[in-house]
Amino acid sequence: MGYTAIKRIRDTVSARVSQIIVGKEQVTDLAVITLLCGGHMLLDDVPGTGKTVLAKTFASALSLEFKRVQCVPDMLPSDLMGVNYFDMKSSEFRFIKGPVFTNVLLADEINRAMPKTQSGLLECMEEHQVTVEGETYPLAEPFMVIATQNPVETKGTFELPEAQLDRFLVKTSMGYPTHEESVEILSRKLKAIPQSSGNGVTAEDIRLAKEELASVYVHPDLLSYAAAICEATRVEKTVLLGASPRAMIAFVKVAMGFAAMNGRNHVLPDDLKAAAIPVLAHRIIFRDSFTHRGDQGKALIGRILEVLPVPSEHINFSGRN
Numbered sequence: 547m548g549y550t551a552i553k554r555i556r557d558t559v560s561a562r563v564s565q566i567i568v569g570k571e572q573v574t575d576l577a578v579i580t581l582l583c584g585g586h587m588l589l590d591d592v593p594g595t596g597k598t599v600l601a602k603t604f605a606s607a608l609s610l611e612f613k614r615v616q617c618v619p620d621m622l623p624s625d626l627m628g629v630n631y632f633d634m635k636s637s638e639f640r641f642i643k644g645p646v647f648t649n650v651l652l653a654d655e656i657n658r659a660m661p662k663t664q665s666g667l668l669e670c671m672e673e674h675q676v677t678v679e680g681e682t683y684p685l686a687e688p689f690m691v692i693a694t695q696n697p698v699e700t701k702g703t704f705e706l707p708e709a710q711l712d713r714f715l716v717k718t719s720m721g722y723p724t725h726e727e728s729v730e731i732l733s734r735k736l737k738a739i740p741q742s743s744g745n746g747v748t749a750e751d752i753r754l755a756k757e758e759l760a761s762v763y764v765h766p767d768l769l770s771y772a773a774a775i776c777e778a779t780r781v782e783k784t785v786l787l788g789a790s791p792r793a794m795i796a797f798v799k800v801a802m803g804f805a806a807m808n809g810r811n812h813v814l815p816d817d818l819k820a821a822a823i824p825v826l827a828h829r830i831i832f833r834d835s836f837t838h839r840g841d842q843g844k845a846l847i848g849r850i851l852e853v854l855p856v857p858s859e860h861i862n863f864s865g866r867n
Contacts, residue, residue: 549806591721762810811864
C-alpha cells in the first residue's frame with residue numbers, strides 16, 4: 547500500500563505550516579498523526595512560540611472548521627458545550643451550540659479554566675458528543691482538540707487532572723527556534739512572503755488516510771515490546787500511577803502513524819521509541835508530589851528505553867515470509 551492519502555495530507559499540512567512557522571516539522575507530523583488516530587493534542591510551552599498559529603494553520607490547511615476559546619477561571623461548561631434557552635416566539639426550548647461543535651477546537655491556556663469546566667470536555671474528547679439536560683448531540687467528524695498551556699506561569703491556573711491528561715493522545719512542545727531559524731523568522735517578518743491558499747485535501751482524503759493508518763502491521767514481538775515499556779512505568783518505585791491500558795493503545799497507534807508517515811506498512815522499534823515520550827510521559831504521576839512532572843516523565847521513559855531489550859533486528863517486522 548502506498549499510503550497516498552496520508553502522504554497527501556502530510557505534504558499539504560507541512561507545506562502550509564512551513565510558510566508561516568519555521569521548523570517544527572516533528573510537531574506538525576504529530577498533529578497529523580493525532581488527527582488520523584482520532585485523538586487530541588496538548589501543546590505545553592511558553593508564550594510566543596507559535597502554538598496558536600500552528601493550530602489555526604493546521605485546520606486551515608485541511609479546510610477544517612476551526613474555533614478558538616480563551617480559557618479563563620470564570621468560564622462555565624455551558625460556554626463550551628452550549629445551552630438551552632427558552633424561545634418566547636415558539637414557546638419552547640432551543641439548544642444553542644457551543645464552540646465544541648467544530649472540527650478543530652483550540653482551547654487556549656486550558657489550565658486557566660476551572661476543574662468543573664475542564665471536566666466538561668471529557669465527554670467531548672472521548673465520546674465525540676455533548677449531553678445537555680439529558681439530550682445528546684453528536685459532534686462533527688473529524689473532531690480534534692488542540693489545547694495549550696504555559697508550564698512556567700502557575701498563578702491563577704488549575705492543573706489538569708489525570709483523567710483529563712489521559713484524554714490527550716500526545717503532549718509535546720514547540721520549543722525555541724535555533725539561531726538559523728530565528729534569523730529566518732526575522733527575515734520573513736520584514737518582507738511580505740506570498741502564501742499558498744490551495745490545498746486539494748478533502749474529507750474523503752481524511753477518511754481514506756484513517757483506513758490506511760489502520761492497515762499498518764505491528765509484529766507480535768513489537769506488541770510485547772510496547773506492553774513491556776508501559777508495564778515498566780507501573781513498577782517504578784517513584785511512580786504513583788503509570789501508563790494505563792488506554793495509554794498503551796495510544797502508544798501503538800501513534801507508532802503506526804510514524805510508520806505510515808515514513809511510507810512503511812509495518813512498525814519498527816524506532817517508531818515506538820519516537821512515540822514513547824509524546825504519548826506516555828504526561829500520563830505518569832510521581833509519588834513525591836502527586837503531580838504530573840513533564841521532565842520527570844521524559845527522564846523515566848528515556849531510562850526505560852535504554853535498559854529494556856529491543857526486539858532483534860533479524861525479525862521480519864513486515865510479517866511477510
